[in-house]
Amino acid sequence: MYQTTYHRPSSIDEAVSLFGKSSEAKFLAGGQTLLPVMKQRLAGPSDVIDLGKIKELQGVELSGDVLTIKAGTTYFDIMQNADVNKAIPAIAYLTSVLGDPAVRYRGTIGGSIANNDPAADYPAALLALGATVKTNKRSISAEDFFQGLFTTALEDGEIITAVSFPVPAKAGYEKMRHPASRFALTAVFVAQTKSGEIRVAATGASQSGVMRVGAIEAALKANWSPSALDNVSIPASGLLADIHGTAEYRANLIKVMAQRAVAAAG
Amino acid sequence: MGVEGIGARVVRKEDKRFITGKGRYVDDIKLQGMTHAHFIRSPHAHAKVKKIDSSAALKMPGVVAVLTGQEIVDDKVGNLICGWAITSKDGSPMKMGAWPAMAPETVRFVGQAVAVVIADSKNLARDAAEAVVVDYEELPAVADIHAAIKAGAPQLHPEAPGNQVYDWVIGDEGATDAAFAKAANVVKLDVTNNRLAPNAMEPRAAIADYDAAEEHFTLYTTSQNPHVARLVLSAFYNIAPEHKLRVIAPDVGGGFGSKIFIYPEEMVALWASKKVGRPVKWTGDRTEAFLTDAHGRDHVTHAEMAFDANNKITGLKVKTYANFGAYMSLFSSSVPTYLYATLLSGQYNIPAIHAEVVGVYTNTTPVDAYRGAGRPEASYLIERLMETAARQLKVDPAQLRRTNFITQFPHQTPVIMAYDTGDFNASLDAAMKAIDYAGFAARKAKAKADGKLRGIGVSCYIEACGIAPSKAVGSLGAGVGLWESAEVRVNPVGTIEILTGSHSHGQGHETTFCQLVADRLGVPISQVSIVHGDTDKVQFGMGTYGSRSAAVGLTAILKAMEKMESKAKKIAAHALEASEGDIVIENGEFKVAGTDKAIAFPMVALAAYTAHNLPDGMEPGLKESAFYDPSNFTFPAGAYICELEVDPGTGKTSFVNFVAADDFGRLINPMIVEGQVHGGLAQGIGQALLEHAIYDANGQPVTASFMDYSMPRADDLPSFNLSHTTTLCPGNPLGIKGCGEAGAIGASAAVINAITDAIGKNNLEMPATPDRVWRTIHAA
Known part of the structure; x- marks a missing residue:
């Protein structure tokens, strides 16, 4: 791993501010892709901004026919969540076959879709369910969000805050x-x-x-x-x-x- | 047997430190002033090294030195050797190119080191390595066996024209041709035995520490055989004379053969430590393991089997091309010859066998012994042939095997091996009963109704373990003897240290070897410790591989124990004023048979060391040693049957049942034996379904990480159903055959036989990935 500066902001605003101040920063969610890539020296961000302690990025809400999963929620927490299992059990199932227990304890839905690996599980759920990606700046439909291999509509410094899923039949x-x-x-x-x-x-x-x-x-x-x-x-x-x-x-x-x-x- | 004696399921003594994170591996060792090495490795499969510019790197912080291949050659460090000389059919010796520890002029596989950076930390060494500029001139490369032997193929070594190392034969060609001329049926099969990466859990590592005042080196290394490492480093690599080189292999996290060999990294660390005057540490990462640990298997074979009208085998013809990679690794030459073709008779009476093996260089990682080493390739070939024959001859595959089983022992095969004992019908009976072979047809029909293709596959393997005797292997070209040493040191208070030349890197010797002592003396295993893995403590030993540690290593301990017990009995008899012949050992006491006169073992030991009252002329002390050279190989054998289902929609295989009935002779600790079988089966099933070390046509590795190389995981495997049918090995006093490799040898054929049975098509290469199985099902 190359030398890097680690930050742990406690709010989205602080994270955005830190991002603006550094030359080549990366946001760190669950670290299931970024950290192995850094260890192999295939990435060398000047600053790593860890979103893991931002409370507003945690949790699941079911409101009427909309299930909202905050971006920093781990796969394990999604898999265990009662509202997820009640409203869209297919998402709980998808999460249960994602990676292995170690990955599921650390990885997050926001990290997965921001990376947009062509073989990742969550992008399929978002696209099929017609989900909306919420960021600190706007709402983006799943169709518009995923733009090919490892490419998304996210702009530099934009942070995913949540994903909203309409509850399907x-x-x-x-x-x-x-x-x-x-x-x-x-x-x-x-x-x-x-x-x-x-x-x-x-x-x-x-x-x-x-x-x-x-x-x-x-x-x-x-x-x-x-x-x-x-x-x-x-x-x-x-x-x-x-x-x-x-x-x-x-x-x-x-x-x-x-x-x-x-x-x-x- | 006693609660801790031979045959007891004793919990492993060593596991306390392993499962509490207290194991001490090479990477855990930190020496004063230690530097760290990072190797600069070729990104090309074949290239000339034109220039290495390390000027920028040398100016970076913490950099101690950048050393190149030319410097190690200039310092006359020896080239790597191959320790088993094979003679081609035309009488010529095998043709080998030179393998310097770092390449001065030409690199021949991706990952070959050209230089090393020595720095104050691992990260600084890695930083500096990026600043070293290596100017390569790329050369055409060849990775595939077929491509390498074609006219006009890129040539690796001028010493080996046509990339051919040897063209070796075994058996009677005339008799075999005659058998085929008279055959009622001939069965033909082409098989590829896929290349595997060994992937021990602990990557290789080394720390070299040169003491200038004493002109003495200490090497900590991940070795299965530290004494052989010292011997080779001294005798061939000019590192230091043996008494000036101590090799320590502490806790080692798995080997599977890959840690038998002495690699360039250890040689460079030793040489560099003297050059920089500080200890040098290197710990490989997983990518380096994929690129540089010797791979296994990689054969392409055409075979034909002749049958008479009664379905008796009359002859076997085999032609195998073996891929050695870019250089001849330490024991590579023996693997596809004496460890492979000598097992081609399998469990069967085959009057005539002829095999030809062509060894081939390619621009890939060197290939050498990997769990089973040649025997999995032989067993897979024979058992695929038997299954193919049963289908062609329209007979039950189990029955075809029974028709041809060897039932009289000893049995001399036409390919050197003389099987000492066995009962192949007994193991097949046990496996068929365990899996309810008779009920399979009904289960298959039911599965079909559920849309699944169900198959059953049999594999009856035999292997030769405890490779021996030394005189015989020497006559076949081996550069070393294959005996084992042991020393029994009884301390004055009666605790016992067993020094062994065997090396435990997961096998559980610290438990099983103590069980022998417990069995003989009736003392608890807590009173016994096993010392291994240090050339300063153990005088010499051959190490652990080829399922040899129980059959050879433990027998050496037995021989030393017998000498120690003999002396102890004399001391006891003297103390008890009895005849030596009347002394018996029971529950930790030396007793006069038929009386209540007894002396506890610690008191015998104390008497030996106080020497106040020893028989006239007896030396004080209680310490004995022995060297044991077996009279023959041992021949573990067994029957594996696999039942599985294939999903026709995806080609995915799901296990229904996997039964293994093994004959390992006497078991010391059945629990540890089961663990060995489980691990071996995982590797055999891994080869059949998942694992494949792949190169593209230009020699670039495609599977150099666990994202691409499929290691078997627990949920890829069934719950195994194990049993044992036992015939005691007559070749050693304990009757042991060995169990370390059987699973890896027998499992692959059972799996592929079952899948091909399920899908009704006989030709299917390993690994049988879902994609490959699906395409085979749907092929026209």
């Missing part, structure tokens, strides 16, 4: 775990909103990061059942290919995971 998540990293080799989140809209998002599959899957949405709109997807064919073009899965395999997984997510959603 039905939702399900199925994941084929990457055998080494335990990220998604391919995973699919399916949702049926209370207004009857069908939204399906796949992660780990596309060369452009998390994506909606129109062909599956259309088939499920006609018939919300796993068998509705039997004859859907997902093209392999544009999908990731590596030592753990060919593009054709990932195309197959999009369909199979979607079928199983629908079954799980009920």
